[in-house]
Amino acid sequence: MNSRGRLFGALSVAAMTVMVSAPALGGGVPPAPNGIAFPEGYKDWRVIAVSHRTDNNSLRIILGNDAAIEAGRAGQTNPWPDGAVLGKLVFKDTSHEDWPAATVPGRFVHAEFMVKNAKQYAGTGGWGYARWLGQEQTPYGKDPGFAQECYGCHTPVKANDYVFTRPIVLP
Amino acid sequence: MNSRGRLFGALSVAAMTVMVSAPALGGGVPPAPNGIAFPEGYKDWRVIAVSHRTDNNSLRIILGNDAAIEAGRAGQTNPWPDGAVLGKLVFKDTSHEDWPAATVPGRFVHAEFMVKNAKQYAGTGGWGYARWLGQEQTPYGKDPGFAQECYGCHTPVKANDYVFTRPIVLP
Numbered sequence: 001m002n003s004r005g006r007l008f009g010a011l012s013v014a015a016m017t018v019m020v021s022a023p024a025l026g027g028g029v030p031p032a033p034n035g036i037a038f039p040e041g042y043k044d045w046r047v048i049a050v051s052h053r054t055d056n057n058s059l060r061i062i063l064g065n066d067a068a069i070e071a072g073r074a075g076q077t078n079p080w081p082d083g084a085v086l087g088k089l090v091f092k093d094t095s096h097e098d099w100p101a102a103t104v105p106g107r108f109v110h111a112e113f114m115v116k117n118a119k120q121y122a123g124t125g126g127w128g129y130a131r132w133l134g135q136e137q138t139p140y141g142k143d144p145g146f147a148q149e150c151y152g153c154h155t156p157v158k159a160n161d162y163v164f165t166r167p168i169v170l171p
Numbered sequence: 172m173n174s175r176g177r178l179f180g181a182l183s184v185a186a187m188t189v190m191v192s193a194p195a196l197g198g199g200v201p202p203a204p205n206g207i208a209f210p211e212g213y214k215d216w217r218v219i220a221v222s223h224r225t226d227n228n229s230l231r232i233i234l235g236n237d238a239a240i241e242a243g244r245a246g247q248t249n250p251w252p253d254g255a256v257l258g259k260l261v262f263k264d265t266s267h268e269d270w271p272a273a274t275v276p277g278r279f280v281h282a283e284f285m286v287k288n289a290k291q292y293a294g295t296g297g298w299g300y301a302r303w304l305g306q307e308q309t310p311y312g313k314d315p316g317f318a319q320e321c322y323g324c325h326t327p328v329k330a331n332d333y334v335f336t337r338p339i340v341l342p
Binding site: 043044045046050053054059061063089098102103105111136137157160164166168170 | 214215216217218220221222223224225226230232234260262267269270272273274275276279282305306307308327328331335337339340341342
């Protein structure tokens with residue numbers, strides 16, 4: 001083996017080590033009970049909308065992956081295209097300490113996601129659902145059946161492809 | 172002139188036409204009266220926070236350019252570093268048609284920005300201010316003095332480097 005071969009061998013071992021330990025190093029958030037993987041990198045997604053629910057005192061920031069952002073800007077949201085993923089970041093309300101009339105994000109409650117794949121998730125309206133709780137990012141739900149709960153809540157907006165969010169319209 | 176030459180000539184004229192008319196076609200949003208240029212591409216910035224002002228019934232999405240996002244995640248926001256730009260998208264409140272207890276973005280009011288440069292904007296706390304109104308993106312203010320109005324409103328949060336926004340904290 002020449003030096004290039006030795007280097008390559010060493011790099012291969014290093015690469016294997018990284019691959020084996022990646023789940024523990026890279027966050028390693030467990031998947032949802034229905035198998036949906038935690039969408040690493042969602043914090044870098046762009047914004048689609050926001051909402052403030054006064055029935056449970058929470059502020060929500062709705063983000064989208066690239067496919068969702070493109071669809072939202074093109075108005076192609078009924079149905080949303082396969083591959084679109086919507087993420088909702090939910091925070092408990094708190095008041096701004098220097099501007100009490102402003103409600104701002106307090107405690108982080110959870111991040112929840114809708115993954116569009118009309119065929120794969122035909123049993124829940126074409127969307128796969130997943131949620132991770134709090135700063136611990138604990139997967140929500142005991143078994144895959146949890147998604148029926150999500151689906152039930154989204155059924156009132158079936159006519160809008162089961163999505164509550166209306167993308168913001170900017171100039 | 173051969174056909175290739177004619178085609179090139181025609182394309183050159185077309186290109187010049189596009190260049191000349193670009194300000195009208197390609198955004199071409201006029202700068203603020205203090206010279207701050209419209210931050211093209213702000214729609215692709217990442218989210219820093221959100222707020223709901225009940226004193227003027229508006230929802231706000233706060234975005235940051237890359238420098239602001241990095242600073243926010245690193246907790247380096249007092250002071251924010253030169254180069255950080257914060258953008259605030261303001262919408263009038265409306266109720267979600269299928270979930271009335273949810274307040275969601277209605278009419279787009281304006282996009283406003285804070286540009287950090289401690290030396291350049293020393294007269295207004297180290298931040299340059301700019302705002303563009305509505306879907307028309309009309310620059311706000313009659314002359315550069317408009318920024319004193321912004322500065323005045325931000326003075327109560329001088330201890331937080333004149334910034335109301337507290338970046339969201341995600342796991």
